[in-house]
Amino acid sequence: MDDNLQSQSAPREPDAASGASTSSPQKYDAILSIPVTVQVVLGATSMPVASLMKLGRGAVISLDQKVGDPVNVVVNGRVIARGEVVVVDEDSARYGVSLIEIVAASRNDRAA
Numbered sequence: 823m824d825d826n827l828q829s830q831s832a833p834r835e836p837d838a839a840s841g842a843s844t845s846s847p848q849k850y851d852a853i854l855s856i857p858v859t860v861q862v863v864l865g866a867t868s869m870p871v872a873s874l875m876k877l878g879r880g881a882v883i884s885l886d887q888k889v890g891d892p893v894n895v896v897v898n899g900r901v902i903a904r905g906e907v908v909v910v911d912e913d914s915a916r917y918g919v920s921l922i923e924i925v926a927a928s929r930n931d932r933a934a
Contacts, residue, residue: 862905862919863894892922901925 865885877883887893892904905919 858898861896862907863896864907865891865893893919895919895921 865887867883867885869883890906893907894901895903895905902925903921904923904925905921908918908920910916910918
């Protein structure tokens, strides 16, 4: 009877420790299609509500970043990279970010 149980069990996948690949593209399809929010943060500032309410068209808000400083690339609230703002297409006046640093996850991020 034990022989029957062994022959009906699912085939074992190769062990990750042995160096054999256990991943297949199909396993990740559901995860890879999950949308995430990507933001590029140019800087931040703090101001009283009274100052905020006085802002109008043409007002300039000074940020804590300097021109040329790397910007933060944030995914779902976590900084994952830093980069430089670049012009992607001058004709359509579009810009993007050229990544210069990938930020390693902290121990707290990995445990979550």
